[in-house]
């Protein structure tokens with residue numbers, strides 16, 4: 461009988477060491493430890509043994525059954541851990557790709573604009589978006605109640621402050637804080653209380669430019685802006701200077717670029733305003749207009765990017781739609 465018990469244990473051990481899966485384990489359990497399994501049969505044989513053999517065989521049979529049960533439990537719990545655990549890493553799965561962001565197309569355009577002017581010796585100067593009505597209009601030669609103020613629909617904060625409608629007040633701040641010669645560009649956000657459409661948005665970006673020194677001429681202004689247009693849009697860009705009016709420049713002009721989308725009719729699109737700084741503005745900030753002259757310009761960054769990349773709706777810049785952003 462002892463021999464038979466030992467043989468059963470040996471068979472059990474060889475069965476569980478032979479590459480098992482969950483189904484196979486269950487089969488082994490039923491075969492050895494189940495209600496009608498081999499150990500149950502051994503216990504039945506044990507019952508009919510002569511009395512004097514019983515204690516020894518009974519002890520051995522109990523020990524061996526417990527040993528097998530324990531081994532089985534150990535194996536099945538290892539198996540469950542591997543298959544159910546959250547930490548289980550399947551090294552054969554393909555990796556997950558990390559998506560990298562890119563700079564927003566407006567940031568890229570702004571950087572390109574800055575680089576062209578930095579190459580010409582312009583520094584970068586910035587001013588606040590919440591601006592006094594005084595700097596935004598008065599100092600730039602827009603008298604109170606003058607119709608020229610209607611050129612720009614304004615978000616008023618109170619009687620004294622506005623959301624700046626253009627970056628031109630930064631010129632005022634620069635001229636008040638530094639002595640000529642001055643040569644700087646002034647990028648930033650501006651706000652207009654306009655109906656939102658494909659062409660206009662309540663917020664956009666401008667880059668202001670200012671050069672003040674003795675003997676600055678309109679020819680230099682033209683040379684600088686033509687250089688910019690060629691750097692930005694390529695040497696064969698078609699442009700024109702068109703006479704215009706701004707209260708803070710005299711004479712004033714606007715620059716248009718010829719826009720010719722494939723298969724469509726071409727047209728002139730305005731990208732910037734410019735002119736010679738009005739002597740009144742120089743006097744307002746305490747610069748002697750007999751000694752110094754200057755030129756200024758202000759360009760719309762969205763407009764410039766729309767032209768370069770063929771974007772036909774200004775709202776796309778602010779929607780944060782990945783399908784748009786990913787194209788640049």
Ligand code: DAH
Pocket residue numbers: 625626627628668669706708709732733734735756757758759
């Ligand atoms: N501030 C003007 C605007 O927002 C643009 C502009 C025109 C700026 C002429 C200038 C300039 O500096 O000289 O419409």
